[in-house]
Amino acid sequence: MRTQLRSDTSLLEFWEATRLSDDARYPDQAEPTAGTDEAIRAALAGVLGHGCGQRVGTVLAKGGTFVQARTTPSAGALYPFEVLVGLSDGERCVSYLYEVDSGQLNSFSSAPPVPLAELVAQAGLADVEPAPVRAVITLVARPWTSMAKYGRRGYLYTYLDIGHAATNLALAARAAGLEAAIHLRFRRQWLAHALGLAGTCREPQAVVTITAPEETSTDRPAADPPADGDGVVTPVWRDRRQARLEPPGDPERRNFEALRDISLAYAPAAVARPGRIVSVTEPPPPADVSADVVLRRPGSVPGDHAALAVLRQSAKGFLPAAVSLDQLAGLLEGLDGQLAADFAESAPAGVGVRVVARAVTGLTPGAYAWSARRYALQPAGGGPVEEEDVLATCQRQDGLRHAGALVLLHTPLRSLLREQGRAGLAEVHFHAAHVAQRMCVNAARERVGITCVGGFDEAHAARLGRLPRGGEAIYLLAVGVADPAARKVDRDPVAYSHGRKAAGLI
Ligand SMILES: Cc1cc2nc3c(=O)[nH]c(=O)nc-3n(C[C@H](O)[C@H](O)[C@H](O)COP(=O)(O)O)c2cc1C
Incomplete structure (x- = not known):
């Protein structure tokens, strides 16, 4: 599902979008937010692309329309979740919304102005790996996307869809020389509020934390971003473009409210047991x-x-x-x-x-x-x-x-x-x-x-x-x-x- 983007500078964006060179298409790409680690950004873009991004081809979705195929399966090709990525800019956590359909990681302003380590601690993301967390990937369910078609059972499909994506992200991270850990026992309400998701009928269902083992220290020069052309679209970081989430309508609000007795978002987090x-x-x-x-x-x-x-x-x-x-x-x-x-x-x-x-x-x-x-x-x-x-x-x-x-x-x-x-x-x-x-x-x-x-x-x-x-x-x-x-x-x-x-x- 395409998330709605709004911009104050639509004319400028139109102009940029009509120019033919890559630099012109992504003018902010060359100027990452100061302090962000280029090596981790490059590695992460590849992990996101292979973990839950676009692959070549189209698949049949709702109403007989075709949508871009992805690396993980999804009930009815509805992909009822969104992907938020938190990184450190040296001082605080900066967040991005991974717009899978457009292959972009757009700045997401609702992120809390706290250091990444504090976000990890406050959200109750238990230490699973010894190294410090370099990125936090939050898989946020939007249950209505699936439930409008599949009724109550559609809620279970959000668990399955997100489980596929979280697993694949972890496997892609490992293949890229990073470590990944899956978190299901974190403080969902805290994270939902911190990410600005309160009132949007979305729930963070799973978090994948990314760490870099000593020997793949990201202090070394930035790696070349993974090349496109291997069948997966590597997303592009866009620091100056602001993404916003599509607001819910009334049926979605009523539906979300009805999940109170089922969703983990309304229950205290179970005690975390880090391990394998x-x-x-x-x-x-x-x-x-x-x-x-x-x-x-x-x-x-x-x-x-x-x-x-x-x-x-x-x-x-x-x-x-x-x-x-x-x-x-x-x-x-x-x-x-x-x-x-x-x-x-x-x-x-x-x-x-x-x-x-x-x-x-x-x-x-x-x-x-x-x-x-x-x-x-x-x-x-x-x-x-x-x-x-x-x-x-x-x-x-x-x-x-x-x-x-x-x-x-x-x-x-x-x-x-x-x-x-x-x-x-x-x-x-x-x-x-x-x-x-x-x-x-x-x-x-x-x-x-x-x-x-x-x-x-x-x-x-x-x-x-x-x-x-x-x-x-x-x-x-x-x-x-x-x-x-x-x-x-x-x-x-x-x-x-x-x-x-x-x-x-x-
Ligand atoms: C939780 C889940 C349930 C699914 N249920 C069905 C199903 O009942 N019948 C079916 O033909 N495909 C089912 N699929 C497969 C999807 O239709 C398929 O993943 C989607 O069309 C995207 O195509 P792709 O997997 O080739 O990328 C399911 C996938 C998931 C993840």
């Missing part, structure tokens, strides 16, 4: 290990996140063909990879990974629990899986009919909500999105078609996947041989099946 998280839980050990299907671990996995981020995309449909067992093995690679985060509980948290094989060469159809530790699929029962099972599970989304496998990310949600309340809801959806994003990147490497699916029937999914008692699928991925000729249609019936009966409802 793994988002995949291990299934209980099987009674008969000999029945396991042990997969071949991919040899040396190229860790070129930058190249893969560009290639990631959703399959719009699948061909009636099988995927290979090695492709499935590649898809499941590294799902237990760690991320630095502030919700590293001592008890294992995360989601179970259940594979429902329909057409995978060399694998008997049925349900399997994935053990990342043993790199093995544990048979969980079930027999042949029909196209009809896929359709019934995926809200009759016809493009998914020929999926060779469904991957269910599941958890005993009701007991988790009883024990952990809203924080549990937010964190388990982050875990699901973390696993899903790694699968999306793997799929790009393995050239397997993949579609993240939010529109699925939980009861069918639980039966098909033979989920353990109390287990519920909270996210689903369809996997298969992508049909390059397939075209997506804007499926309002799916949106309606999520509870939307008339416009303006939550």
Whole structure:
């Protein structure tokens, strides 16, 4: 979604925009705010571009219109979030709004006039890495963007969308030689006020803090900004251009108010537990290990996140063909990879990974629990899986009919909500999105078609996947041989099946 920009100097901007040289298009680019660290700005622009920026191509969005494609998936291509970036100018924190659609980082004047370290401390962004924080990336949900189409379920999609983006930003940062930590247990209300978001129907859902390890000290000369042309648009810093957020209308206000009992924005922050998280839980050990299907671990996995981020995309449909067992093995690679985060509980948290094989060469159809530790699929029962099972599970989304496998990310949600309340809801959806994003990147490497699916029937999914008692699928991925000729249609019936009966409802 394009955020509205206003400027006092529209004539000047028009003039600048009509000139042909790059210097003329971005005249302020050469004059960064005094004191800002050029090296970190250059590195961060690349991280933002690869983490959640534009990639080549367009995708179908609301009302049958096409929008610029991005490096992370989004339910209905609605991207119901905004990205605020805080940096230090030497004395205080300066903020930018990352306008993904225009590839610009525009100065955002609502930022608090405090040093970056103070913002980090006041917002309760726990120390996860030993080095000082160099940048704070706040992923701000605008729930109405998704809820206007998907009703209440749309709020969960904001968690998933933001989870994909936060994960991908962390992976892109690591690929660029920086460290990133994910924060979900911070003082949301404080940060919302500090960033000038109060009354805008937006909530900071996740923060990614960026640190630079000693050996990649940014005291060295500024690195060249990552080149465009690798398929991702590297955003441009614009210090003199002021961005403002689109103000909410009445339906959005009413909708936001109705989230009071669900949103973490209105609850005290859970106690931060800095450490490393793994988002995949291990299934209980099987009674008969000999029945396991042990997969071949991919040899040396190229860790070129930058190249893969560009290639990631959703399959719009699948061909009636099988995927290979090695492709499935590649898809499941590294799902237990760690991320630095502030919700590293001592008890294992995360989601179970259940594979429902329909057409995978060399694998008997049925349900399997994935053990990342043993790199093995544990048979969980079930027999042949029909196209009809896929359709019934995926809200009759016809493009998914020929999926060779469904991957269910599941958890005993009701007991988790009883024990952990809203924080549990937010964190388990982050875990699901973390696993899903790694699968999306793997799929790009393995050239397997993949579609993240939010529109699925939980009861069918639980039966098909033979989920353990109390287990519920909270996210689903369809996997298969992508049909390059397939075209997506804007499926309002799916949106309606999520509870939307008339416009303006939550
Ligand atoms: C939370 C979530 C739910 C989604 N649900 C569906 C779905 O039910 N059906 C579908 O075909 N695609 C679904 N998608 C994929 C989006 O349609 C896709 O990401 C979007 O169109 C952008 O295209 P791209 O992934 O190729 O960039 C979902 C994506 C996300 C992140």
